[in-house]
Amino acid sequence: MRYPFICTLFLAAAAAACGGGDSGSAADAPDAPAPPPLGTASITGVVEFLGTPPVNPPIDMSDEMDCQAKYTNGPVDPRVVVTDGKLANVFVYVTSGLPEGASFAAPSTPSVIDQDGCLYIPRVLGVMVGQDLEIRNSDPLMHNIKAVPVENRGFNISQPQAGMKSTRSFRTPEIMIPLECNVHGWMHAFLGVMDHPYFAVSGEDGSFTIEGLPAGTYQVEVWHEVFGTRTGSVTVADDGTGAVDFTFEPAA
Numbered sequence: 001m002r003y004p005f006i007c008t009l010f011l012a013a014a015a016a017a018c019g020g021g022d023s024g025s026a027a028d029a030p031d032a033p034a035p036p037p038l039g040t041a042s043i044t045g046v047v048e049f050l051g052t053p054p055v056n057p058p059i060d061m062s063d064e065m066d067c068q069a070k071y072t073n074g075p076v077d078p079r080v081v082v083t084d085g086k087l088a089n090v091f092v093y094v095t096s097g098l099p100e101g102a103s104f105a106a107p108s109t110p111s112v113i114d115q116d117g118c119l120y121i122p123r124v125l126g127v128m129v130g131q132d133l134e135i136r137n138s139d140p141l142m143h144n145i146k147a148v149p150v151e152n153r154g155f156n157i158s159q160p161q162a163g164m165k166s167t168r169s170f171r172t173p174e175i176m177i178p179l180e181c182n183v184h185g186w187m188h189a190f191l192g193v194m195d196h197p198y199f200a201v202s203g204e205d206g207s208f209t210i211e212g213l214p215a216g217t218y219q220v221e222v223w224h225e226v227f228g229t230r231t232g233s234v235t236v237a238d239d240g241t242g243a244v245d246f247t248f249e250p251a252a
Contacts, residue, residue: 038102039214041236045244047090047206047222053082054226054250059118059186066140067118077186078123079226086206087248089124090224091176091192093199094210095231097218104196106130110167113179113189115143115159120179120189124225126199127191132167135159142183149177152193156182176223190225215240222246 056076061068068075081088110132114121118139127133137143137159145166146156151174157166170177170193181187192199200208202222210220217235227248236242 038099039212040239041213041215042241043094043210043213043218043220043234043236043244044241045092045208045220045232045234045246047087047092047202047208048245048247049080049082049085049087049206050247050249052250053080056080061118064118064139064141064184070117075117075119077188078119081123081204083204083206086202086204087224088202088204088206089122090202090206090208090222090246090248091124091126091190091199092202092208092210092220092222093126093175093192093194094196094213095219095221097216098196098198099214099216102196104128107197110134112136113145113191114138115145115181115187118143118184118187120145120181120187122189122201124176124190124201125192126201127170127193128197129171129173129193129195130169132169133191135166135168137162137164143187144182146180146182147177147191148180149174152177176225188225192223214238218242220244224248227251 056079059075059077061075106128111125111127112134113125114136116138135145140162142160144158147154151172152170155168173195174193177191179189179191198210200210202208213236215236215238219233221229221231223229230246232244234242234244
């Protein structure tokens with residue numbers, strides 16, 4: 001995720017819901033500008049993977065041919081995505097170093113997760129406290145999305161038709177909230193809830209960028225669903241960029 005936010009506002013549609021949740025909607029609301037950044041510095045880095053990555057397990061979608069048809073090769077559960085030694089789907093976030101007392105308004109545009117090809121897209125994402133998470137179903141079949149937080153209130157939303165959308169939001173920072181589908185047991189995703197906008201997710205090339213920071217020294221943590229966490233420190237100057245890289249290895 002880059003700062004300022006670059007999501008596009010979508011209208012949220014009502015959907016059947018099972019269980020509780022902090023619901024909210026951006027429907028009919030004007031697209032308010034994102035709050036100005038605190039500074040002009042950036043943090044960049046690359047998440048590397050050493051050694052041979054584990055093989056992702058295959059998924060049997062033979063009972064869901066509409067999903068199966070979306071894959072040229074057999075679908076797999078994308079737990080570990082490594083390309084040319086670079087690790088994707090790593091959540092990166094600042095844990096300390098921000099000015100004391102700084103507060104941040106949640107953006108009015110939602111973060112989006114889709115159910116497409118009987119997988120959650122993206123696998124890893126983040127929202128700010130109070131920001132809408134828009135949940136979509138792009139498959140012509142029944143899905144549900146179940147959030148299993150510790151600090152926040154959980155929910156379980158049913159979306160039986162393609163094109164359905166629902167929104168939920170969260171009141172408390174939490175790293176990370178598991179998301180799952182009770183209809184298709186292989187479907188998993190992970191959501192980070194932050195009280196500031198200084199977070200990102202590594203891309204297929206392992207890279208990430210966090211922008212809009214004031215000059216200072218920051219502790220940065222990275223999280224991966226299989227390999228756990230790593231921490232690093234980086235110092236940035238006004239209008240400057242500080243680099244901090246991370247390395248993961250196969251689990252023992």
